[in-house]
């Protein structure tokens with residue numbers, strides 16, 4: 001059973017959005033509420049795993065039995081997640097910014113009379129999931145999420161391969177009843193060996209249990 005296989009394992013889960021500061025009062029963020037990743041952390045802890053949850057800025061209570069590390073930016077999340085290695089399993093449910101302001105202004109950016117445009121220089125953030133999956137201390141199982149508005153399967157399989165993941169759970173975003181903020185979701189889970197499964201539609205709490213079943217079944221010895 002999942003609890004026999006996962007008991008005592010170190011599982012690191014990321015959840016929530018990241019906020020990339022533009023200046024002391026503004027940031028670039030996204031719609032992730034943290035619900036999906038917090039549900040995964042909760043399920044894993046109930047199954048007896050030692051769970052560390054690295055959370056972006058969200059307003060959710062810490063699941064019972066879970067160690068929580070709060071971060072704000074993609075850079076901070078990268079550092080906090082990598083610092084948790086070695087681990088048995090990594091599950092990246094966070095919606096991490098792909099680009100962040102090259103530097104945050106130290107004072108509030110002011111508009112000037114007649115100014116119609118403002119250029120912000122953004123630079124790529126480091127990919128936490130890809131770095132974990134190619135690390136010398138790679139966890140035995142690395143699981144990503146993919147949030148897509150279209151071409152869900154093709155993009156998800158692309159990420160599975162490019163980031164060298166074992167599993168990817170794809171969800172549709174930009175529609176109601178799945179993805180960001182909603183209590184419910186549908187996950188299409190693709191494995192590196194070609195297998196796939198659709199989980200849901202169901203509450204994120206139930207999907208988290210189902211996803212951990214799949215993970216437990218696929219854990220290499």
Ligand code: PMT
Pocket residue numbers: 014016031032033034035036037074092093094095096097098125126127128129130143144145146147148159171173179180181182
């Ligand atoms: O938080 P909720 O409101 O419950 O919403 C849940 C969710 C939609 C956020 C979640 O189910 C989900 O899909 N999370 C991943 C969102 C996302 O950023 O997907 P992506 O396709 O942009 O990224 C692919 C994967 O790479 C993700 O596992 C992401 O954590 C990871 N990544 C991306 C960029 C980066 N710099 N580092 C990363 O680790």
